[in-house]
Amino acid sequence: MTDFDERIPIYLQIMDLIKKKIIKGELKGGDKLPSVRELALELKVNPNTVQRVYQELEREGIIETVKGVGSFVISNExxxxxxxxxxxxxxxxxxxxxxxxxxxxxxxxxxxxxxxxxxxx
CATH class of the missing domain: 1.10.287 (Helix Hairpins)
Structure with missing residues (x-):
């Protein structure tokens, strides 16, 4: 679980968390992200919040989602x-x-x- 800063929207903090994991190499190009439900349970947040995170990361071109398969970190170095x-x-x-x-x-x-x-x- 993560302690969230009340002054910053939770979805932005989760986006930042995922971006940091990518930058640190904890998540690499092609790695599958946890499902929306899994991450929501892990972070103790509403699944809609995680869904928004994934949508925003996809919009930014950081992840790609394959319907029925999951969301993956892009492989573009x-x-x-x-x-x-x-x-x-x-x-x-x-x-x-x-x-x-x-x-x-x-x-x-x-x-x-x-x-x-x-x-x-």
Whole structure:
């Protein structure tokens, strides 16, 4: 089960969870995703929420659904690399925005990044 953030729609959090699994290699191109019912039970959410997640991921071109068979991660490496870039870009922009809000200069940020890069696994 996942602890969901009340401020963010659950379906977006589940989409993010699946995208992260793909990026980390926990889910690879061609892998079958759990059925809507299975994932809903696992995450303790309404099956309609999972159905929406799968529809949105399919619309984004990240998964493909074969009627009567299931939903699968796409095998297109270029598309999966783009997913990784987009997710990183979102996170980096949010991080930079936060650092600017505390008046941290680019130079100081670079120094801190270099200092802490090796500490984080």
């Amino acid at each position: 270029k598309k999966l690399m783009k997913l990784k870039e987009n997710l990183a870009s979102e996170r980096i922009k949010a991080f930079i925005k936060e650092m600017k809000e505390i008046n941290l200069s680019k130079e100081d940020l670079n120094l801190l990044l270099a200092k802490y890069w090796e500490e984080v696994n």
